[in-house]
Amino acid sequence: MAPTLDVKKVAMIGCGSMGGGMAQLLAENNYHVCLSDPSEDSINAVLHAAEASKIPSNRFSKHTDYKSLCAALERPKVFFWSLPHGGVGDTVLEGLLPFMEKEDMIVDCGNEHWENTERRQGKCVTKGIRYVGCGVSGGYQAARRGPSMCPGADDETLALVLPLLKTIAARDSNGKPATGAVGTGGAGHYCKMIHNGVEHGMMSAIAEAYTLMRDGLAMSLDEIGDVFESWNSKGELEGTFLIWISRDICRTKNEDGQFVLDEVEDKVVQDYTGEEGTGVWSNTEAVERHVPAPTLTTAHYLRIASGDRHQREQVQKAFGAGSGDPNKDHMAVFAPQKLEDITDRAAFLEDLRMAVFTTCLAAYCQGMLIIEKADKDKHFNINYAELMQVWRAGCIIQADYISTKLLKPIYDYCDPSKSSSNPLLHSAVSSDLKRGLASLKKVVLKSVEADAVVPALSATLEYLKVMTSTALPTNFYEAQLDYFGKHMYDKKGDDEQGLPTEGKWHWEWKAA
Numbered sequence: 127m128a129p130t131l132d133v134k135k136v137a138m139i140g141c142g143s144m145g146g147g148m149a150q151l152l153a154e155n156n157y158h159v160c161l162s163d164p165s166e167d168s169i170n171a172v173l174h175a176a177e178a179s180k181i182p183s184n185r186f187s188k189h190t191d192y193k194s195l196c197a198a199l200e201r202p203k204v205f206f207w208s209l210p211h212g213g214v215g216d217t218v219l220e221g222l223l224p225f226m227e228k229e230d231m232i233v234d235c236g237n238e239h240w241e242n243t244e245r246r247q248g249k250c251v252t253k254g255i256r257y258v259g260c261g262v263s264g265g266y267q268a269a270r271r272g273p274s275m276c277p278g279a280d281d282e283t284l285a286l287v288l289p290l291l292k293t294i295a296a297r298d299s300n301g302k303p304a305t306g307a308v309g310t311g312g313a314g315h316y317c318k319m320i321h322n323g324v325e326h327g328m329m330s331a332i333a334e335a336y337t338l339m340r341d342g343l344a345m346s347l348d349e350i351g352d353v354f355e356s357w358n359s360k361g362e363l364e365g366t367f368l369i370w371i372s373r374d375i376c377r378t379k380n381e382d383g384q385f386v387l388d389e390v391e392d393k394v395v396q397d398y399t400g401e402e403g404t405g406v407w408s409n410t411e412a413v414e415r416h417v418p419a420p421t422l423t424t425a426h427y428l429r430i431a432s433g434d435r436h437q438r439e440q441v442q443k444a445f446g447a448g449s450g451d452p453n454k455d456h457m458a459v460f461a462p463q464k465l466e467d468i469t470d471r472a473a474f475l476e477d478l479r480m481a482v483f484t485t486c487l488a489a490y491c492q493g494m495l496i497i498e499k500a501d502k503d504k505h506f507n508i509n510y511a512e513l514m515q516v517w518r519a520g521c522i523i524q525a526d527y528i529s530t531k532l533l534k535p536i537y538d539y540c541d542p543s544k545s546s547s548n549p550l551l552h553s554a555v556s557s558d559l560k561r562g563l564a565s566l567k568k569v570v571l572k573s574v575e576a577d578a579v580v581p582a583l584s585a586t587l588e589y590l591k592v593m594t595s596t597a598l599p600t601n602f603y604e605a606q607l608d609y610f611g612k613h614m615y616d617k618k619g620d621d622e623q624g625l626p627t628e629g630k631w632h633w634e635w636k637a638a
């Protein structure tokens with residue numbers, strides 16, 4: 127008989143925003159949760175919130191040291207972690223190991239780097255301890271209500287933990303939990319990392335659309351909120367979580383009746399502290415695995431550039447802020463302007479909707495192509511259909527049309543670990559991208575004229591141009607490389623069937 131994980135008590139180590147929510151969710155599902163956190167205040171905050179939700183207090187216990195925590199658990203001991211990435215996990219593991227036994231299990235729900243996950247899995251396996259790298263998505267609200275859970279481990283461990291994850295995961299419209307056996311080793315954390323990369327591309331596209339409506343079309347926040355609501359309710363952006371929260375953001379007012387959004391400074395700072403790594407890692411992964419992901423990367427660069435506002439102010443001054451007539455002064459500072467010649471606002475908004483959709487879809491495609499490449503390199507043995515299910519509910523990149531109409535059919539019938547399932551080659555995806563291209567081009571053109579900041583939208587336009595072209599300017603680029611570095615080139619018509627290989631030809635452009 128297959129082993130089962132029959133426990134009624136679990137530990138939550140790290141009781142912050144996510145851990146605190148998941149602890150309550152577990153307790154609500156009849157688990158006793160042993161809470162552990164360096165800060166008693168954090169634990170007490172969970173207990174107060176649980177009391178407000180009428181969760182019986184005897185479903186929790188507080189633990190200040192690992193000995194008492196481990197003594198309180200049944201065998202096998204199950205530890206959920208919701209910790210910052212990096213060294214913290216190593217410290218916690220070192221602290222726990224003396225009290226852990228064969229068959230005990232760690233479910234690491236942080237945004238851990240997949241290589242740390244695999245390193246710890248290697249350490250644990252020698253002691254018979256199971257370590258699941260489980261990406262969790264949906265933010266703290268979903269942690270409380272039901273998040274999307276993306277686990278990676280060996281098959282036996284996944285079979286053991288999935289029933290537990292299924293009880294707390296978000297459910298899609300068919301009642302199916304947003305979790306599944308994603309793959310082996312660090313696959314779960316790898317896919318969660320790429321989820322966050324895709325999230326960056328989608329967030330940037332929507333933020334860029336917001337600025338085009340606000341500054342370019344001089345729309346009010348109420349009007350923009352209505353547009354987001356309509357985008358989310360039908361068509362290609364239907365059921366897109368980030369569009370849905372954008373509607374709320376446009377409508378939310380503070381106690382003085384002012385829009386909260388208008389208080390928010392124009393900078394994304396969280397990548398500066400190093401506390402969040404997924405955005406950086408997903409982009410370094412793309413580059414290291416030779417997968418073009420400009421929608422993700424450009425969105426990330428926008429964050430980085432925005433974060434240091436002081437520098438932007440200085441550069442603005444150096445470029446001549448307030449130095450006069452922008453028509454005469456070639457160093458005039460860019461400033462949001464109204465979009466010119468928009469006679470048919472409804473038609474422009476429709477183009478904008480399609481431009482945002484195209485960018486979100488391109489971000490998804492780029493993310494899937496990174497995962498597919500890593501899967502081949504690292505043998506994650508990813509189950510793509512299960513991964514699609516993980517992203518069907520509860521997560522930040524939930525996008526009903528993209529996942530059910532476009533991607534699910536591909537991954538239900540195709541196993542990319544055996545052959546390529548490049549989504550760009552699938553007719554439903556390519557025809558939607560083609561449909562969106564004309565709108566994207568119009569929006570980017572208008573944005574360039576109006577000095578609107580649209581990095582993710584324009585990077586997506588360039589991506590689609592480049593990916594569909596067989597006449598890139600890289601013949602010239604290659605010639606430059608050969609000129610100064612004797613780096614060799616292929617001649618037009620040389621074999622282009624296989625993987626990129628070094629060229630066979632050199633021209634002595636100038637004798638040494």
Ligand SMILES: NC(=O)C1=CN([C@@H]2O[C@H](COP(=O)(O)OP(=O)(O)OC[C@H]3O[C@@H](n4cnc5c(N)ncnc54)[C@H](OP(=O)(O)O)[C@@H]3O)[C@@H](O)[C@H]2O)C=CC1
Pocket residue numbers: 139140141142143144145162163164165168208209210211214217218235236237238262263264265266402
């Ligand atoms: N916030 C979000 O939307 C999401 C976050 N994540 C990931 O989930 C993880 C937790 O995030 P989040 O809840 O937002 O972060 P928080 O900072 O709110 O929570 C982290 C918790 O870990 C605790 N902690 C720190 N060091 C230790 C330690 N040595 N032993 C035990 N506990 C420790 C902190 O304690 P202390 O009380 O001292 O601060 C804190 O309570 C991160 O990896 C994050 O990237 C994943 C998805 C969404």
Ligand SMILES: O=C(CO)[C@H](O)[C@H](O)COP(=O)(O)O
Pocket residue numbers: 237262263264265322323325396397402403404405522
């Ligand atoms: O994991 C998450 C969502 O999925 C967390 O919200 C995370 O904090 C987002 O950070 P970033 O956008 O920098 O990846």
